[in-house]
Each structure stands twice: as structure tokens, then as C-alpha cells.
Amino acid sequence: MNYMPGTASLIEDIDKKHLVLLRDGRTLIGFLRSIDQFANLVLHQTVERIHVGKKYGDIPRGIFVVRGENVVLLGEIDLEKESDTPLQQVSIEEILEEQRVEQQTRLEAEKLKVQALKDRGLSLPRADTLDEY
Amino acid sequence: MDLLGDHEENLAERLSKMVIENELEDPAIMTAVQTRPVLQPQPGSLNSSIWDGSEVLRRIRGPLLAQEMPAVSVLEYALPQRTPQAPEDDRDLSERALPRRSTSPVIGSPPVRAVPIGTPPKQMAVPSFNQQILCPKPVHVRPPMPPRYPAPYGERMSPNQLCSVPNSSLLGHPFPPSVPPVLSPLQRAQLLGGAQLQPGRMSPSQFARVPGFVGSPLAAAMNPKLLQGRVGQMLPPAPGFRAFFSAPPPATPPPPQQHPPGPGPHLQNLRSQAPMFRPDTTHLHPQHRRLLHQRQQQNRNQHRNLNGAGDRGSHRSSHHDHLRKDPYANLMLQREKDWVSKIQMMQLQSTDPYLDDFYYQNYFEKLEKLSAAEEVQGDGPKKERTKLITPQVAKLEHTYKPVQFEGSLGKLTVSSVNNPRKMIDAVVTSRSEDDETKEKQVRDKRRKTLVIIEKTYSLLLDVEDYERRYLLSLEEERPALMEERKHKICSMYDNLRGKLPGQERPSDDHFVQIMCIRKGKRMVARILPFLSTEQAADILMTTARSLPFLIKKDAQDEVLPCLLSPFSLLVYHLPSVTVTSLLQQLMNLPQSAAAPAPSNPHLTAVLQNKFGLSLLLVVLSRGEDLQSSDPAAESTQNNQWTEVMFTATQELLRIPQAALAKPLSIPTNLVSLFSRYVDRQKLNLLETKLQLVQGIR
Numbered sequence: 001m002n003y004m005p006g007t008a009s010l011i012e013d014i015d016k017k018h019l020v021l022l023r024d025g026r027t028l029i030g031f032l033r034s035i036d037q038f039a040n041l042v043l044h045q046t047v048e049r050i051h052v053g054k055k056y057g058d059i060p061r062g063i064f065v066v067r068g069e070n071v072v073l074l075g076e077i078d079l080e081k082e083s084d085t086p087l088q089q090v091s092i093e094e095i096l097e098e099q100r101v102e103q104q105t106r107l108e109a110e111k112l113k114v115q116a117l118k119d120r121g122l123s124l125p126r127a128d129t130l131d132e133y
Numbered sequence: 134m135d136l137l138g139d140h141e142e143n144l145a146e147r148l149s150k151m152v153i154e155n156e157l158e159d160p161a162i163m164t165a166v167q168t169r170p171v172l173q174p175q176p177g178s179l180n181s182s183i184w185d186g187s188e189v190l191r192r193i194r195g196p197l198l199a200q201e202m203p204a205v206s207v208l209e210y211a212l213p214q215r216t217p218q219a220p221e222d223d224r225d226l227s228e229r230a231l232p233r234r235s236t237s238p239v240i241g242s243p244p245v246r247a248v249p250i251g252t253p254p255k256q257m258a259v260p261s262f263n264q265q266i267l268c269p270k271p272v273h274v275r276p277p278m279p280p281r282y283p284a285p286y287g288e289r290m291s292p293n294q295l296c297s298v299p300n301s302s303l304l305g306h307p308f309p310p311s312v313p314p315v316l317s318p319l320q321r322a323q324l325l326g327g328a329q330l331q332p333g334r335m336s337p338s339q340f341a342r343v344p345g346f347v348g349s350p351l352a353a354a355m356n357p358k359l360l361q362g363r364v365g366q367m368l369p370p371a372p373g374f375r376a377f378f379s380a381p382p383p384a385t386p387p388p389p390q391q392h393p394p395g396p397g398p399h400l401q402n403l404r405s406q407a408p409m410f411r412p413d414t415t416h417l418h419p420q421h422r423r424l425l426h427q428r429q430q431q432n433r434n435q436h437r438n439l440n441g442a443g444d445r446g447s448h449r450s451s452h453h454d455h456l457r458k459d460p461y462a463n464l465m466l467q468r469e470k471d472w473v474s475k476i477q478m479m480q481l482q483s484t485d486p487y488l489d490d491f492y493y494q495n496y497f498e499k500l501e502k503l504s505a506a507e508e509v510q511g512d513g514p515k516k517e518r519t520k521l522i523t524p525q526v527a528k529l530e531h532t533y534k535p536v537q538f539e540g541s542l543g544k545l546t547v548s549s550v551n552n553p554r555k556m557i558d559a560v561v562t563s564r565s566e567d568d569e570t571k572e573k574q575v576r577d578k579r580r581k582t583l584v585i586i587e588k589t590y591s592l593l594l595d596v597e598d599y600e601r602r603y604l605l606s607l608e609e610e611r612p613a614l615m616e617e618r619k620h621k622i623c624s625m626y627d628n629l630r631g632k633l634p635g636q637e638r639p640s641d642d643h644f645v646q647i648m649c650i651r652k653g654k655r656m657v658a659r660i661l662p663f664l665s666t667e668q669a670a671d672i673l674m675t676t677a678r679s680l681p682f683l684i685k686k687d688a689q690d691e692v693l694p695c696l697l698s699p700f701s702l703l704v705y706h707l708p709s710v711t712v713t714s715l716l717q718q719l720m721n722l723p724q725s726a727a728a729p730a731p732s733n734p735h736l737t738a739v740l741q742n743k744f745g746l747s748l749l750l751v752v753l754s755r756g757e758d759l760q761s762s763d764p765a766a767e768s769t770q771n772n773q774w775t776e777v778m779f780t781a782t783q784e785l786l787r788i789p790q791a792a793l794a795k796p797l798s799i800p801t802n803l804v805s806l807f808s809r810y811v812d813r814q815k816l817n818l819l820e821t822k823l824q825l826v827q828g829i830r
Contacts, residue, residue, distance in 0.1 A: 009477060011470050015462045034465040037476040044461055 010035045013076055018043070020066065020074040027051065028064060029077065039068035050095045052102050055088050057095025487601070582646045586653050589628040592621045593660055625660055626668050630675075641675045648676065648683050651690040661699035669703050670711055676700075677718040680745055681738035693744035697797055701751045709759045709770045713777050716752050719745075720781055736784055740794065747796040753781075754800030761805070775810070782810050785819060 013032050020028045020041065027050075030043030043064040050057050090098075114124060483489040548554035599618045606614055631643030647653035661669050676683065676696070687693045704712070721735030739745035756774060807819050 007477070007481075009474065011474055014465055014470070015459065031459075031461070033461065034469070035473060037473055042464075044464075 010039060010041075013074075017077040017079060017082075018074050019077055021072045022066065023070045023072055028061070028066070029058075030061075030064060032074075036068075039071060041066040041068070041071065041074070050099055051087070052095060052098040054086065055090045055095060055098060057090050057092050059092055487598075578646070582650065582653070585628055586647060586650060586656060589625050589660070590652070590656055592625045592628070593656060593663075596621050596625070596663055597659075622663050626664060629657065629660065629672065641679055644672070644675050645679050645682065648679075649686045651692050654687070654690075654692045655695055658696045658699050661696075661703060666703070666706055670707060670715075673700055673703060674715060674718055677715055677748075680719065680742075681735050684738055684742045684745060687742075687744075693742070694747070694797060697744055697747050697751075700748060704751050704755045705758075707755065709756070709774060712752060712756050712759065713770070713773050716749075716756065716777055716781060719749055719752060720784055733784055733788070737788060740788060743794045743797060746794045747798060750796055750798075750800055750803065753806055754802055757800075757802045757806035760809075761802070778806075778810050782807060782815070782819065785822070786811075786815060788822075 010032070014035065016032060018030065018032045020030070020043065022028065026048055028043060028046050029049055030046030032041060033044045034042040041064070043066065046061045046064040047058045048061050050059070117124060486494055596618055599614060603611060603614055629644055629647060631640070648657065657672065661672065664672070683693065704715075707715070719739060721733055721739075739749060756778070760771070760774065804816075804820065808816055811819065
């Protein structure tokens with residue numbers, strides 16, 4: 001049965017594997033089992049995938065219920081092309097370590113930048129005064 | 134013994150009342166209309182009613198034991214005891230099992246639910262679901278109406294079934310003007326019964342319970358007769374619907390089987406209600422249907438595993454293999470999918486698709502025109518033009534009528550979703566002139582100009598829309614539309630020039646202020662085609678007069694060139710006199726040839742601006758056209774023009790070459806123009822200066 005062609009509807013995506021990007025930056029991959037009118041999602045056999053550079057690591061999470069407003073985008077994963085990726089899968093510990101390292105370098109670069117601006121008499125607005133978006 | 138006899142008598146009586154032609158005689162409906170619910174009418178009959186129908190009994194018992202509580206409306210509680218033969222048999226009778234009066238009656242609030250709104254459907258055995266709701270087909274066959282519970286009472290037709298009778302006059306008349314919409318919310322809620330069709334409030338359990346009701350409005354909509362007419366009203370406002378049943382209509386209600394005299398009178402009424410209904414607009418555009426068919430075909434192909442399907446086919450088949458092996462598949466039932474789908478469809482309902490969905494409508498219109506044009510050329514097989522109908526909902530006026538209890542003074546006013554209470558009284562206070570500083574005054578003036586621009590823009594959009602409305606309207610309405618349009622154009626012009634009651638427009642200031650704002654300039658460019666020649670000429674003159682100022686203000690926006698095209702169009706319609714004076718204004722030529730000013734900053738500014746120079750050239754070209762085309766014109770005009778041209782050429786010669794702008798377009802007849810007034814040498818000079826000869830550029 002075809003549902004509302006020409007509109008964006010998730011009904012045809014049910015029971016298919018999806019990649020979901022959340023507003024907090026997390027990437028979830030799972031089978032979309034159920035939806036509702038707010039695009040709340042129920043993901044089955046979900047895996048949280050962390051990407052650092054060319055590597056990624058999967059953390060199995062089970063069943064996720066995601067509130068619709070937190071979804072940035074989602075897309076169907078082609079099961080056959082899924083393994084066809086230049087990225088390298090590593091273990092969870094390794095990827096978490098990599099993530100930590102990346103976070104650290106980013107913070108340091110940020111600090112340098114802020115310092116440089118301060119030296120020149122400029123200042124960036126504080127993060128807490130910025131909007132989330 | 135006696136008791137049994139009594140029972141039988143009662144039964145016979147009730148059975149005879151079963152076949153009721155006229156709803157008004159139906160005690161069940163009439164009692165429902167009463168404002169004051171009767172508490173315990175006849176205990177005797179109560180007992181007999183429960184015990185009479187064994188089926189009924191079973192159904193009441195079952196859900197009670199299972200502790201299931203489908204979504205109910207509170208009105209069940211407020212209703213008097215209804216006989217089980219009431220025409221509501223289609224509804225889920227398990228609702229009766231719930232305690233009565235455990236919630237407050239409806240007073241303007243949305244009905245209270247035992248189960249929260251938005252609960253997904255429970256697992257109920259549901260008969261055929263009306264798929265037409267989701268993918269309505271243009272020529273619609275009325276969906277089959279399987280009676281949920283065996284109807285032992287033969288011919289009796291419930292209101293639900295009445296709805297689904299084709300060509301029923303009841304359907305054709307959802308807003309009978311004669312029916313006063315003064316049912317109290319309580320009454321309305323009572324009549325609604327279990328079938329509320331409000332978006333977001335639907336739960337599929339309700340949905341499933343009244344398939345007939347839900348399907349029927351669409352059936353009505355898709356009814357071929359109504360199809361040609363106006364409307365798909367997918368969501369008949371239930372109050373209007375049921376109201377027809379309860380309130381005594383002025384004419385006798387026709388029995389359900391009778392066909393109306395024709396769709397005409399009903400459609401007339403519909404038209405009067407909603408003159409903007411457009412029969413062609415769709416919510417699933419024909420293009421979508423084609424996509425739909427394509428996809429269907431694709432799926433079918435893959436299912437059959439055609440040989441030439443290719444990679445895609447194999448992918449699909451493996452995908453379906455996956456589905457087959459997937460033990461967790463179909464956790465979401467078809468019913469639930471349909472439910473979500475229905476909610477999403479409801480969100481597409483609109484009272485005015487051209488307002489809500491402008492770009493979508495226009496895009497698909499364009500596509501259609503394109504394909505139609507192609508078809509005409511190609512002369513291929515004519516594609517079936519399936520016109521689907523948008524579920525257009527007429528705008529309803531929900532007036533809140535405060536509930537009044539009998540025997541009390543005054544009315545209760547409760548603040549609820551349907552009638553919100555006003556919390557803040559925002560009052561606009563205007564300041565006095567004295568305390569404002571100069572800056573504030575300037576700011577306020579600018580704000581006022583912005584407001585004027587916005588208002589004029591709204592008028593402009595309306596005026597631009599009139600063409601479309603004209604096409605959709607009836608013959609009688611057209612003069613009124615034209616009047617409206619003219620009126621709006623006049624107001625637009627007044628807004629532009631400043632609404633001064635005096636004869637002259639003493640100051641250009643108002644207009645210039647508008648033209649200083651980017652949006653104002655674009656708006657003027659759009660308005661110009663609608664104005665009369667005199668009005669447009671007036672605008673043009675004012676622009677020419679204040680051109681240097683405008684050029685200065687436009688330095689950042691650079692929007693003036695957008696005005697060139699409407700202005701050029703206008704100039705080519707202007708008479709000679711106007712052109713002459715326009716040229717004078719534009720070049721700021723001294724009125725008398727006797728005393729030329731040493732420098733002409735006005736002209737310099739004009740020439741250094743792209744728009745200014747282009748406009749000047751256009752004006753010159755027009756003048757030349759007039760001269761050359763009509764040599765026997767009035768001599769005074771001729772003389773004026775010649776004089777002006779002489780001064781003009783002199784000025785042009787004097788202007789230094791440097792920093793001349795590049796005009797948007799150069800009219801071709803300028804060389805011949807200048808050749809009349811200057812000699813060879815100077816002509817060459819002018820040519821080089823103004824780059825009139827193509828080769829130089």
C-alpha cells in the first residue's frame with residue numbers, strides 16, 4: 001500500500017535499517033519499528049556509532065525510543081552497500097579513546113584561539129549566551 | 134407470568150419503534166437533545182433493556198471483565214439511559230460499561246477521555262478498513278459497509294448508514310443555513326457520540342469503531358455528482374452534520390432513500406458558503422499519482438523477479454528476503470500505520486490551498502502545463518487526467534456559547550482550549566511630540582514608512598491574485614471583484630503618494646521616503662503595471678525629480694535597475710508633452726535657455742548611475758520615435774521638444790567623459806536623434822562619449 005506519495009512520510013521506512021542523526025550529535029543506526037504523528041521513533045537493535053576521522057566504533061544499545069523533536073535527519077541504509085565503506089571499524093575502547101583525544105585537541109585549539117583574540121582586544125561571545133541552534 | 138407478559142409487550146412496542154422513518158420521532162435521538170439529562174427514567178425498562186438482547190449483554194460483559202477502556206467521550210455519562218435499540222448500534226457498546234457521571238459535563242472544554250489522546254490503537258478485531266481515506270480515488274465507489282454487529286432489525290438505518298447513502302440530501306447539505314447552530318456544547322457533544330474527527334484527537338479505536346462514518350464523508354465527497362460540483366469535504370464538521378438530524382429543519386426532512394432534485398440547490402448553498410472552492414486543486418496531485426503508479430509497478434516487477442530487472446531488482450528481492458526472515462517485522466500494524474497516515478493527511482487539509490500551499494500548487498500547475506504542452510506537440514496517447522479533490526474544509530465559526538444551567542442566574546464562563554480567556558490587554562499608546570528626540574522622530578518616521586509599505590504590499594498581492602480569482606468565480610461575482618480590484622489599486626496609489634485630500638500633491642516626500650527603502654522600490658516596480666497611465670506618469674516624474682537623492686540612497690542596495698523595465702514600458706506609452714517635461718526633469722535642464730548653470734550635478738549624478746543613464750536613453754529614444762513617426766505633429770510640441778533637445782545635447786557635450794555608467798540597454802535610434810540637433814563633429818563626440826556606436830563598446 002502506498003502512503004501519501006509526494007509527501008515526507010516515514011511509514012514506508014518501517015522495518016528498514018536507518019541511520020538517525022540526533023540533535024546532540026549522536027548517530028544511531030537501527031531498524032525503524034514504529035513511528036507516530038510527531039515522528040517519534042522506535043529503533044530496534046540500535047547501535048550508536050562514533051566517528052573519529054576515518055575510524056568508527058559501534059556501541060550496541062538495544063531499543064531506542066527517540067522523541068521526534070530531537071531528530072535532525074534520518075536516512076535508510078542500503079543493506080548491500082552498507083559494508084562498502086572506506087571507513088575502518090575499530091573496537092569500542094579504541095574509538096572512545098580517539099574521541100577523547102579529538103575532543104582534547106579541539107579544546108586546546110579553542111583555547112588558543114580565544115587567547116589570541118583576547119590579545120587583540122576582541123572577544124567571542126560566551127557559549128551560554130548563544131542560542132543552542 | 135405477568136412479568137413475562139409485560140416484557141413481551143414492551144418488546145413488541147419497542148420493536149415496532151425500530152423502523153422509524155423520521156428521526157424526529159425517534160425517542161433515542163429526541164431524548165439526546167434534551168438539555169437536562171434524565172437520571173433514572175424507568176427502572177423497569179432499564180432492566181428489560183439490558184436483559185433483552187443477549188448479544189448486547191455479552192458485549193457489555195466482555196470488555197468489563199477485561200478492564201479495557203476504549204476512548205470514550207464524557208457525554209456518555211451525561212446522556213439519559215438510552216434504549217439499546219437506539220440507532221447507535223454501530224458504536225462500541227462496551228462504552229456503556231463505564232461508570233456514569235464520573236467526570237464533569239462538557240462546558241466548552243474538549244471532551245474528557247478515559248484514555249489519553251494519542252494512544253495508539255489497542256488490538257481489536259477490525260473489519261475492513263477504509264483505505265479510500267488515504268488514497269482517495271477520483272471516481273469513488275462507495276466503500277462497503279459491513280455491519281459490525283448483526284442488525285436484527287432489518288430496515289432500520291442508523292445515522293451512520295444514512296450518511297453513506299449516495300446522493301443523500303443529508304450529505305449534500307452539511308451546512309444547512311436553516312439550522313441554527315445554537316446547540317449547546319453539551320448537546321453538540323452528545324450528538325457527536327463517539328465519533329470526533331479532530332486532528333490529533335483521533336485514536337484508531339474510535340476510528341475503527343465508526344468506519345462507516347469516517348468513510349462516508351469521503352464517499353460523499355467522491356460522489357461523482359459532487360465531484361463535478363465543488364467539494365470534497367473530507368471532514369464534515371460533525372456538529373453540522375448531526376445538527377441536521379436533531380434540529381427540526383424547516384422543510385420536512387426527506388426520507389433517506391429519496392434523491393435530491395439535483396445537485397444544484399445544494400451546491401448553490403455550498404457555493405455561498407465557500408466561494409473560493411476550486412474543483413481542480415488536489416492534495417495528491419496527478420503527478421503524485423503517476424509516481425505512485427510507477428512505484429507500484431516497480432514493486433510489482435521486483436516481486437515477480439523479472440529477468441531484466443537488474444541490480445535493483447535483486448536488491449529489492451533480497452530486501453524482501455530480509456523482511457521475510459525478520460522476526461520483528463510488522464510490529465507496527467497496518468491499522469496503526471493507517472492511523473498515523475490519516476493524521477498526516479488531516480494536516481494537509483486546508484481552507485485555502487493557494488494561501489497555505491502556494492508554491493506547491495504553482496509548481497504542479499506548471500508541471501501540468503508543461504506536460505499538456507508536450508502532449509499537444511507529441512500527439513501521443515492522451516493521458517488520463519485524473520483530478521483528485523483536495524479535502525478542503527470550509528472555515529467554521531466556532532462560537533463559544535457559555536453553558537447555562539436551568540434555574541440559575543447567569544452563565545458559567547470557563548476558559549478552555551476552545552475559548553481561551555484574554556489574559557493581557559495590550560493597548561497602544563502614542564507618544565506626544567515633545568518628548569521625542571530628533572533621532573526618535575526619524576526612527577518613527579521610518580517605521581511609519583515601513584508600515585505603509587507593508588500595507589501596500591498586501592494590497593498588491595491581493596490585486597495580483599485577482600486574475601486567478603476571476604477565473605474561479607461566477608458570472609455574478611465578477612463585477613464585484615473588478616470593483617474591489619479597482620478600489621484596491623486606488624488605495625495603493627494613495628498610499629504611495631500620500632493621502633492628501635488636496636488637488637495637488639504638494640510634497641514628494643512621502644513617495645521619496647518609500648523609495649529610499651529597498652522593498653519600497655521593488656514594490657513600486659510591481660505596482661506600476663496596475664496603475665493608470667496618468668498615475669504611473671506621475672510616479673515617474675516624481676522619481677525623475679528626486680533621482681539624484683534616490684541614487685545616493687540606493688548606493689548600497691542597487692535595486693533601482695529593477696524599475697527600469699516597468700518605466701520603459703510606461704515611457705513608450707507616454708505622449709510627447711509628458712516625454713518633454715520628463716526629459717527636462719531628468720536632466721534638470723534650466724527652464725530658460727538663457728542662463729545655463731556652470732555645472733549640473735543633477736545630470737552628473739544621473740549619468741553616473743546605471744539606472745539613471747538607462748532611463749535617460751530610453752526617454753531620448755521615445756522622443757525620437759515620436760518625432761520620426763509623426764512629423765505632422767503639433768508644432769508647439771515639436772518646438773518644445775526641439776528646444777529641450779538642444780539644451781540637452783549641450784549639456785551632454787559639456788559633461789566630462791569620466792565615470793559614465795554603463796547603461797542596461799542602449800536604444801538604437803539615438804544616433805539619428807542626435808544627428809538632428811548637432812553637427813558632424815559634435816555628433817562624433819557624443820557618440821564616443823555615450824558609446825552609442827556598438828563597435829566602441
